[in-house]
Amino acid sequence: MSYINNLKTFVRVYELGSMSAAARDQRVSAAVASARIGELEKHLGTRLFSRTTRSLQPTEQGGIFYKGARRILEAIEEAETAIADAARNPRGSLHVAAPLGIGKRLVAPLIPDFRARYPNVDIRLRLSDRRLDLTAEALDLAFFLGTPEESSLRIRPIAECPRLLCASPAYVARRGMPRNGRELVEGGHDCLLLRFPGAQEFVWTLSTPEGPRRFEVGGAYESDDGDVLTGWALAGHGIILKPRFEVAAHLEAGRLVPVATETPPFDVTLALLYPHKRLQDPKARVFIDFMVRACRAELAAGGG
Structure with a gap:
């Protein structure tokens, strides 16, 4: 931003005809304003103002540069206004x-x-x-x-x-209520499986008293659509692992019930x-x- 600040100071010096007035306008010291003009002149390789102890006048090159600098600052101001407007009214x-x-x-x-x-x-x-x-x-x-x-x-x-394992009351009545991941696997329960591309096996990681444990689960039903799995669970075909908010309405209505609650899945x-x-x-x-x-x-x- 230093070059932009130099341009702003130059424009105000040109317009106000005074280094000290421009410095007050830019809220900097007269020494800082003078240094900014000096940096511009060094960069451009030319004098922008003729200075005496009593006056400060723009040179011919200073007049030419003022017109371009003014256009640059106006363009920056327009761009900043456009960005501010986009933030207030994005499209x-x-x-x-x-x-x-x-x-x-x-x-x-x-x-x-x-x-x-x-x-x-x-x-x-x-x-x-x-x-x-x-x-x-x-x-x-x-x-x-x-x-x-x-x-x-x-x-x-x-x-x-929070997530949970759940099934329909009809499934639990038919197959029994697994209390934990071990009973889930050893009881041969039907797990409804979400298939991802490249998945080689189905593992549910559950929280046990000994810490996290991976349980390899299986079942005849799998899909890459989670809502299909929920539909199968409601129809009594097996157990699903779901975020609670996805099945909250079914739990509240009693269409699904929690299972294996001794070893719940971890939050996601x-x-x-x-x-x-x-x-x-x-x-x-x-x-x-x-x-x-x-x-x-x-x-x-x-x-x-």
Whole structure:
């Protein structure tokens, strides 16, 4: 910014015809103002003012340079005003991804509230339980449950979400109530499995009195769509591992019940992921701030 400050000081010296007056205008000392003019003259290789003990007059080169410097400062002022306006009234499109359960139950219902506040920002929401590559798929932001593998992305944590294992009362009546992960595995319970690309085995890490333990689980039902798994669980086909907020309504209505409560799964982090550069985008910045606040409020209100 030193060169810009030098230009500002030069313009005010030219317009006010006085080094001391320009210094007061710029809220610096006369020595600093004089040094700034000296730096400009050294950089340009020419005198911008003719100085005597009683007067200060712009040179011919100073007059030429003033016109250009004035245009530069006006352009900077216009650009800064445009940025400030964009921050107050952002516009454009944001391509946002979210897992199905989070997207349907948490994110999508908040989009109209965001749009009411920022009507010039269009949201292109993609819902998928498969892992997405933000760069390859031209996404601006993505909601994420867990720990991302891509370290080059910025992470904005939203909340720690409790998870649980649950099944329908019909399934428990037919197959029995597993109290912990050991009974889950040894009892051959049907686990409803979320399939990710490249997954070789299904492991649920549960909290035991001895600490975290990995349980290899299996079952005849698997899908890359979490809502499909929930539907199978409601129909009595097996046990699912879910964030509590995704199945809260079913638990409250008694359509699902917690199982293996002695060894619950660990909480999972809900976060927003985005490339570093997106933080400089006003529409991305207001979306991130809005969603973090709104999602936290919704999760707190819903017991998630």
